[in-house]
Amino acid sequence: MSLLKVNKGVFSYPSGEKVLDEVCYEVGKGELISILGPNGAGKTTLLKCTMGLLGWKEGNSTINGIDIRKLSPRELFSIVAYVPQAKADTPNYYTEEMVLLGRGSRIGFFSQPTEKDREVVLLCMEKLGISHLIGKRCSEISGGELQMVLIARALASEPEIIVLDEPESNLDFKNQLMVMETLSNLTHENVAVLFNTHFPAHALQYSTKALMLAKNGKAIFGNVDEVITEENIKKVFGVNVALSEINTINGTVRTVVPVSLLKGKI
Amino acid sequence: MVIPVPLIISSVLSKIGIGDPASSAIEKVLWNIRLPRIILASLAGIGLSLAGLSFQSLFANPLATPDTLGVASGSSFGACLGILMGFSLRGIQLMALALGLVAVSITWVCGRQKGRGTTTIVLSGIIIGSLFNALVSLVKYVADTETQLPSITYWLMGSMSGKGYSTLTIGSPLIVLGIVLLFLMRWRLNILPLSDDEAKASGTDIKKLRIAVIVIATALTASCVSMCGQIGWVGLIVPHICRMALGNSHEKLVPSSISIGATFLVVVDTMSRTIATSEIPISVLTALLGAPFFIVLMKKNGGWTL
Numbered sequence: 001m002s003l004l005k006v007n008k009g010v011f012s013y014p015s016g017e018k019v020l021d022e023v024c025y026e027v028g029k030g031e032l033i034s035i036l037g038p039n040g041a042g043k044t045t046l047l048k049c050t051m052g053l054l055g056w057k058e059g060n061s062t063i064n065g066i067d068i069r070k071l072s073p074r075e076l077f078s079i080v081a082y083v084p085q086a087k088a089d090t091p092n093y094y095t096e097e098m099v100l101l102g103r104g105s106r107i108g109f110f111s112q113p114t115e116k117d118r119e120v121v122l123l124c125m126e127k128l129g130i131s132h133l134i135g136k137r138c139s140e141i142s143g144g145e146l147q148m149v150l151i152a153r154a155l156a157s158e159p160e161i162i163v164l165d166e167p168e169s170n171l172d173f174k175n176q177l178m179v180m181e182t183l184s185n186l187t188h189e190n191v192a193v194l195f196n197t198h199f200p201a202h203a204l205q206y207s208t209k210a211l212m213l214a215k216n217g218k219a220i221f222g223n224v225d226e227v228i229t230e231e232n233i234k235k236v237f238g239v240n241v242a243l244s245e246i247n248t249i250n251g252t253v254r255t256v257v258p259v260s261l262l263k264g265k266i
Numbered sequence: 267m268v269i270p271v272p273l274i275i276s277s278v279l280s281k282i283g284i285g286d287p288a289s290s291a292i293e294k295v296l297w298n299i300r301l302p303r304i305i306l307a308s309l310a311g312i313g314l315s316l317a318g319l320s321f322q323s324l325f326a327n328p329l330a331t332p333d334t335l336g337v338a339s340g341s342s343f344g345a346c347l348g349i350l351m352g353f354s355l356r357g358i359q360l361m362a363l364a365l366g367l368v369a370v371s372i373t374w375v376c377g378r379q380k381g382r383g384t385t386t387i388v389l390s391g392i393i394i395g396s397l398f399n400a401l402v403s404l405v406k407y408v409a410d411t412e413t414q415l416p417s418i419t420y421w422l423m424g425s426m427s428g429k430g431y432s433t434l435t436i437g438s439p440l441i442v443l444g445i446v447l448l449f450l451m452r453w454r455l456n457i458l459p460l461s462d463d464e465a466k467a468s469g470t471d472i473k474k475l476r477i478a479v480i481v482i483a484t485a486l487t488a489s490c491v492s493m494c495g496q497i498g499w500v501g502l503i504v505p506h507i508c509r510m511a512l513g514n515s516h517e518k519l520v521p522s523s524i525s526i527g528a529t530f531l532v533v534v535d536t537m538s539r540t541i542a543t544s545e546i547p548i549s550v551l552t553a554l555l556g557a558p559f560f561i562v563l564m565k566k567n568g569g570w571t572l
Contacts, residue, residue: 053463074469082467091326091459097515101456105469110450112517137513157469 002026003192004050004080004161008059011042011049019045021217022059025209027161030190032183034203036228037213038237043196046213047163050194051080063161078105081154083164086147095133095141095149096121102156124155128182144175151182162186164195168202180206200228200241200256212236228256238262267295302431304532305438310426310494311504311531313441313486315523316448318501319508320483323458323516324476325387331501332487335387336394338498340369341484341491343398346405346418355436359492363440366488369394370480423547424495426535437489444486447478448520455479455516497531497549499556504530510563 004027011020019042027033037043048054050061052068061068068076081102091098102124103117125131130148133141138149147167154162167183168176176199183193184206197203203210203224210227212220214236220227233241233256240259245252273288277296280287287293314332321330321337332338344365348358377390402422409415448455457470458479465472490497508522531548534555538546 048463051467053466073466073471077467077469080467082463084461084464091514093456093514097456097513097517101460101468104454104457107453109454109470112453 002028003064004194005062005065006050006059007062009046009049009056009061010058011045011054012057018217020049020213020219023211023213023217023219023221025211025219025221027192027194029160029192030187031209032187032193032207033195033209033211034207034224035194035196035211035213036198036200036203036236038215041213041215041236042217043213044165046211046219047082047165047194047196051082051163052076053082074105078157079160081157081159081162083147083150083154083162083167085165085169086143086150086167090138090146090150092137092139095130095136095138096125098138098149099125099152099156102153105157120158121152121156124152127155128152129178142175144171144178147171147175147179148182151179155186159191161192161194164193166196166198169198176202200233201254204228204243204254204256234262269296269300298430302429302434303426303535306429306434306493307426307531307535308528309434309438309441310490310497311500311527311529312445312524313437313490313527314497314500314531315504315527316445316520317483317486317490319505319516319519319523320448320455320458320479320486321501322505323455324479324483326459327385327387328506329388329502330391332483333498333501334395335391336369336373336398337366337484337487338491338496339395339398339402341366341488342422342496343369343401343405344488345421345492346402346409349418349421350405350409350414355433355492359436359489362492363485363488365398366484366491367481369398370484374480421495424497424549425545426494426548427539427545429494433493437493440485440489444482444489445524447482449524451478452516452520455520456514459514494548497552499549499552500527500531503552503556503560506560507563 006023006025009020009023010018012018023046025033035043035046045054049056052061063071063076063079093101099121100113100117103113103120107113107117122131125134128148128151130145130152133145133149138146141149151164151167164183168179171179180202183195186193207224209222210224212227212232214220220232220236228243230241230243233239239261242257242259243254244257245254269292273292274296276285277288277293279285288296317337318331321332321335322328324330341362344361344363345358347365348361353361373387373391373394376394377387379386406415406418409418454470454475457465457468457472457475460468462472504527505519505523507526508519512518512522534551535548538548538551
């Protein structure tokens with residue numbers, strides 16, 4: 001049985017416009033799944049609906065076969081962790097305080113964090129290589145570092161699935177690689193990773209499966225090779241791309257290069 | 267009256283059976299006038315500080331305080347109305363609480379916007395505050411000039427004097443309850459400034475938490491207002507002093523706001539009755555002391571981030 005499954009999920013705005021139309025996909029243990037789609041296609045909405053932050057109009061999400069609406073927020077979010085887009089107006093906590101907030105679903109309402117909670121925080125920060133940020137405020141660190149802090153916060157809840165909204169946007173090459181390597185490493189520990197991205201190359205390079213979301217709300221889901229094809233990208237994004245393998249010091253890497261706009265689509 | 271420290275110590279010792287009590291006049295001043303006044307100032311200091319702290323975090327806005335959100339004005343209007351209608355002290359407190367909640371609810375509904383740290387909440391609070399201040403003026407206008415008006419006016423200025431244990435029993439149970447609740451949920455309060463989705467994803471029922479905090483903070487404000495009138499600034503200055511020194515985690519902010527809040531208002535109240543021959547209204551002093559102190563701290567640390 002798959003860990004997380006979305007069954008014919010439909011979401012529409014009160015105006016009636018369908019954003020997501022009978023979307024189906026599933027996430028297994030330790031899988032890395034990327035969600036691609038043009039701006040405004042509803043990638044963030046899809047993530048939010050998937051983990052119950054927004055409600056499906058029709059269809060549902062299940063975790064281990066149980067409808068997530070039957071789970072309490074506490075139960076749900078000790079299995080699923082969410083990393084929002086890193087924004088500049090994040091509350092100005094010290095980084096270790098921010099990471100500790102990830103323990104929220106495991107600490108009682110009137111309780112204080114225990115020594116064990118604080119140990120988990122230190123371990124998570126160490127694992128992501130951000131121990132040097134301890135004692136710094138979130139306003140004092142770079143965008144890439146903040147993204148790592150937010151990932152550490154998600155890890156601190158010891159989740160089985162981690163959901164990230166464009167984790168590598170707005171980052172330079174090095175930070176992009178750091179984030180992607182981190183996510184890839186997580187899957188080796190049997191954590192499932194589900195993330196939105198604007199980089200088909202990242203999906204090709206790291207993920208096992210992909211979901212491509214078109215503007216009409218329809219989704220194509222399957223193995224990366226089957227989903228990220230020149231034909232599909234042309235259809236969904238309206239651009240001509242070239243998919244190719246290039247030789248690098250780390251062996252062959254598959255990548256995508258945008259080539260031109262489709263005629264009559266400008 | 268100045269009571270020397272040794273005399274205070276011996277009087278305290280006599281209460282537990284060591285030595286003899288001081289003269290009856292001193293005993294009376296010490297235990298029936300000074301002590302309740304100190305307790306009142308401490309509780310009001312804590313209440314206003316914690317209310318300010320809660321509102322700042324709730325709205326992720328450093329300027330959100332009982333004063334700027336219109337809560338204090340709403341409570342004042344409620345209390346004035348209570349005086350006008352000749353209610354008992356208990357009735358006055360209930361009126362202050364009810365109208366405080368009404369004011370903050372209107373502010374919330376009018377000023378709510380997507381995203382965190384929006385300025386509209388304070389803008390809306392200022393408008394609602396001035397609306398309720400206008401209503402206070404209206405109450406003063408129709409109040410009986412011989413009896414009600416002086417008591418309303420005096421009460422509005424805020425004062426700790428002439429309040430015995432009977433006043434304390436009005437507001438202190440709610441204040442103590444509020445302090446205990448906020449202290450117990452101090453770590454959970456850290457969820458408040460997060461965005462909605464992040465807050466939900468921490469496994470917290472964010473709606474319930476917000477409602478709980480808004481009710482507690484309003485009850486704290488209303489209880490303070492009903493006991494000693496409108497005392498401004500405390501809810502802004504004290505939490506910010508703590509934030510600048512210790513960061514934004516409520517694990518530290520709640521205990522430190524309690525101790526700094528109590529100390530601050532006891533010190534200011536003591537000054538208000540000692541630096542001149544007649545007592546200076548306490549809200550005048552909190553502003554006179556608070557503003558420059560705050561400006562210095564702010565310039566030094568740039569303490570506006572939340």
